[in-house]
Amino acid sequence: MEILTFVLFISVGFALGASDRSFQEWLKGVRREAREAGVSEAVMGRAFRDLKPIPRVIELDRSQPEFKLTFQQYLDRMVTRKTVWDGRQRYREHKDLLNEIFRQYGVEPQYIVALWGIETRYGKITGGYPVIDVLATLAYDGRRSKFFRAELIRALKILEEGHIDVADMDGSWAGAMGQVQFMPSSFVTYAVDQDGDGRRDIWDNVPDALASAANYLSKSGWKPEQGWGGEVALPVGFDAEISDKIVKPLKEWRAMGLSGKGVEGDPDCLAHLVKPDHNSGRVFLVYPNYQVILKWNRSNYFAIAVGTLADRIAVQ
Structure with a gap:
């Protein structure tokens, strides 16, 4: 070395x-x-x-990198008790702002806060x-x-x-x-002046930063109230290929014997299976909003961490 x-x-x-x-x-x-x-x-x-x-x-x-984190190591590092607690605090602190952003952009508050937390620990590490x-x-x-x-x-x-x-x-x-880690090209396309002061400030202005994140997701195809997916248990002998090329409505996945949070959404919502790595054995059934999160960062680890943190923040 x-x-x-x-x-x-x-x-x-x-x-x-x-x-x-x-x-x-x-x-x-x-x-x-x-x-x-x-x-x-x-x-x-x-x-x-x-x-x-x-x-x-x-x-x-x-x-x-000297080594690659397993999915479980990554998730444990990114979604900690402190990250969840801090996220719930930020949710409550900015509740009115987040609700305003939801009405304007159609992105639920917990996902905005989760992205903020995963990217910069709520603006602390930029x-x-x-x-x-x-x-x-x-x-x-x-x-x-x-x-x-x-x-x-x-x-x-x-x-x-x-x-x-x-x-x-x-x-x-x-x-x-800044607080939501936009490249300049993303800033040009998605950053907004939420507080109307004439500047799009994603560094020090929380309303601008959070609304910009919501605008990114909204313009990337976010569907409100759809969720992102969740972990599932596969039935014994399940032999279907785990691939994003195999897309079925949730009702068909349920009929195949899958169970867990990932099959609890709209029966007609299209979904596919994701296995983030081969070490943990964990499998997730994910919806179109998951693909929107992947547009932000093309990593299954990242997208599942955002969804997991959002789910835990939402439980106030």
């Missing part, structure tokens, strides 16, 4: 060493593109002041990386330069529009921003 870490350090150091010689030239091209997109010299001056690639960001982007520096680092690095360059231009536009100051524009090492 020490040798691997050393090699990775040398690799990252070499890449950034090369960038030190040409980074400013590369940045000139970004400036031209940003200028064409309507970003002012004043904003670019503030955003690019003392800008340098961040070696740790490259390391995180390239490295593989990443702490300077987003402009992160996006510039990843755009220059070359592995996914086109994607991150476009995100960088969008981030500059967000600054130009005055939604946040560059010093306060923090996020994850991958550039996801």
